[in-house]
Amino acid sequence: MRSCKMPSGNEMPIFGIGTWRMGESRAKRRQELEAIKYALELDYPMIDTAEMYGDGGVEEIVGEALAGIRKRPFIVSKVYPHNASRNGTIAACERSLKRMKLERIDLYLLHWRGGVPLSETYEAFFRLREAGKIADFGVSNFDTDDMEEAATLDKGLTGTDQVLYCLSRRGPEYDLLPWLRQRSIPLMAYSPLDQGRLLSKPALKKLADGLGCTPAQLALAWVMAQPGIVTIPKSASRERVEENLGALDVTLTPQVAAELDRAFPPPKGKQPLEML
Numbered sequence: 001m002r003s004c005k006m007p008s009g010n011e012m013p014i015f016g017i018g019t020w021r022m023g024e025s026r027a028k029r030r031q032e033l034e035a036i037k038y039a040l041e042l043d044y045p046m047i048d049t050a051e052m053y054g055d056g057g058v059e060e061i062v063g064e065a066l067a068g069i070r071k072r073p074f075i076v077s078k079v080y081p082h083n084a085s086r087n088g089t090i091a092a093c094e095r096s097l098k099r100m101k102l103e104r105i106d107l108y109l110l111h112w113r114g115g116v117p118l119s120e121t122y123e124a125f126f127r128l129r130e131a132g133k134i135a136d137f138g139v140s141n142f143d144t145d146d147m148e149e150a151a152t153l154d155k156g157l158t159g160t161d162q163v164l165y166c167l168s169r170r171g172p173e174y175d176l177l178p179w180l181r182q183r184s185i186p187l188m189a190y191s192p193l194d195q196g197r198l199l200s201k202p203a204l205k206k207l208a209d210g211l212g213c214t215p216a217q218l219a220l221a222w223v224m225a226q227p228g229i230v231t232i233p234k235s236a237s238r239e240r241v242e243e244n245l246g247a248l249d250v251t252l253t254p255q256v257a258a259e260l261d262r263a264f265p266p267p268k269g270k271q272p273l274e275m276l
């Protein structure tokens with residue numbers, strides 16, 4: 001499995017499973033746990049979660065899925081902006097560790113920019129890193145101006161910016177992605193299937209048919225074909241968890257890439273960062 005180097009020198013896999021909208025219904029808990037366990041059986045190398053998801057419930061499901069596994073995946077979690085003060089971030093991280101029954105989170109992110117001064121959050125990130133409770137830290141939903149501010153505080157160690165990016169929402173290509181690439185910071189693309197909305201686009205379907213793959217696999221392969229981008233599609237279905245992993249075997253020809261550019265044009269100017 002390909003990986004991306006973060007500015008700290010640590011590697012992050014280019015592919016993992018997302019978990020938003022899990023942990024919200026008792027009736028679906030078993031299916032969600034099974035989907036994550038199945039992803040781990042299939043050697044998904046990364047899980048993305050957050051204290052927000054299911055109000056901590058998803059981190060508990062992740063903890064259950066991790067019990068007794070032979071190869072620990074790379075774990076990403078996130079702190080709520082309203083918890084992201086100097087002491088609040090540390091307390092939130094400790095709660096996340098407890099729910100997942102882990103000693104360390106591989107990459108810990110500020111979920112989005114809130115009212116707490118960024119300097120406090122970064123101070124907490126450094127303390128957590130020194131204590132070995134997180135290996136790397138980063139941010140989410142930061143546009144270029146927020147990244148500029150983060151760069152004054154992060155000692156060159158922000159590990160990623162996790163943002164909305166997929167074929168139908170290519171805004172970050174204009175300025176954010178080049179900004180990140182210049183500093184060797186991987187972009188983590190969330191909602192790579194636009195939460196399923198992309199999959200009914202006729203152009204995507206036609207090109208996927210031509211390649212002998214599914215629209216979801218082509219949409220994911222397109223994201224991962226680009227250097228410095230990692231992605232985390234969510235599925236709570238065993239079939240789709242397996243299908244999405246198959247994206248790693250899809251080779252994007254230059255001709256298909258050009259046709260995708262025609263159907264889903266790149267941005268021609270600055271677009272404010274979208275958020276879901």
Ligand code: NAP
Nearest residue numbers: 018019020140190191192193194195196216233234235236
């Ligand atoms: P997504 O991964 O683009 O799409 C997930 C949706 O697509 C689900 O409804 C899923 O349904 C469906 N799906 C998945 N694979 C499919 C396939 N092969 N064929 C058809 N449908 C499929 O959207 P997302 O969950 O918003 O984003 C991914 C992850 O990014 C999240 O789970 C979360 O971890 C992270 N995220 C972070 C932020 C942030 O602010 N940092 C925001 C949004 C998302 P089933 O489950 O029924 O398969």
